[in-house]
Amino acid sequence: MSFLQIYLQAFVVIMALMTLVWIISIIIKNASIVDIFWGLGFVAASVFYFLKTGDSNIRKIIIVTIVTIWGLRLSAYLAWRNLGKGEDFRYQNFRKKYGEQRYWWVSFFQVFLLQGTLMWIISAPLLGAQINSNVTQLNVLDYTGITVWIIGFMFEAGGDFQLALFKSDPSNKGKVLNTGFWRYTRHPNYFGDSAAWWGYGLICIASGSYLPALGSVLMTALIIKVSGVAMLEKSLKEQKPQYLEYIRKTSAFLPWFPKR
Numbered sequence: 001m002s003f004l005q006i007y008l009q010a011f012v013v014i015m016a017l018m019t020l021v022w023i024i025s026i027i028i029k030n031a032s033i034v035d036i037f038w039g040l041g042f043v044a045a046s047v048f049y050f051l052k053t054g055d056s057n058i059r060k061i062i063i064v065t066i067v068t069i070w071g072l073r074l075s076a077y078l079a080w081r082n083l084g085k086g087e088d089f090r091y092q093n094f095r096k097k098y099g100e101q102r103y104w105w106v107s108f109f110q111v112f113l114l115q116g117t118l119m120w121i122i123s124a125p126l127l128g129a130q131i132n133s134n135v136t137q138l139n140v141l142d143y144t145g146i147t148v149w150i151i152g153f154m155f156e157a158g159g160d161f162q163l164a165l166f167k168s169d170p171s172n173k174g175k176v177l178n179t180g181f182w183r184y185t186r187h188p189n190y191f192g193d194s195a196a197w198w199g200y201g202l203i204c205i206a207s208g209s210y211l212p213a214l215g216s217v218l219m220t221a222l223i224i225k226v227s228g229v230a231m232l233e234k235s236l237k238e239q240k241p242q243y244l245e246y247i248r249k250t251s252a253f254l255p256w257f258p259k260r
Helices: 003-028 034-050 058-082 087-120 126-132 140-168 188-206 211-225 229-239 243-249
Strands: none
Touching: 003 034, 003 087, 003 126, 034 058, 034 087, 034 126, 058 126, 058 140, 058 188, 087 211, 126 140, 126 188, 126 211, 211 229, 229 243
């Protein structure tokens, strides 16, 4: 099967999964579960691509393994962080704006299908890394991609762990975390997430697939400009006055030594 055939099939699979998650959200009256499913969705996509692209090889095994590790950790962390705390304020605002009767259909298209579409587009390098059976031996780009992924995973998982510990101490309420990974970037978790996807993109290119690697670029753009850094920076500036001093000293995204 061709790249396009498998890719279009994956669209149907992802939309079906997002519809199922949407139905569950109606039952439990909480649209926040869409965020928990984000990582799991990529795991499902990578496994689907693995099954549809023919014989196994070392690159296919590596890409599915690291995507699974990344996706399961992210979903488990978000589930631990969010479950039992009610619906996220973003979805609560949607609910107030459209009313209970209209909200569920609005959420279906504006939240679940939109995220599903983004998931499908972004997943392209996961298919690109597995579709080309002509280049199965690992090369320098593969090892570079794996290294970048390891660095990204350390920053993302480590940053989330340090932030969870920081927030668990009541004496830190209202304070800004500026130690550990957070000393070198204001958003180690977002940088790590992006770096993990740079790793997938490099492995995709290593296999001889170039255009699908743009999915990694799109993920980074969304993290920086739309759903991650930009949104969080705006709220933190309003909530924590000392965050402005943190901004002055600390790199916004790429890790670097703090300014004096």
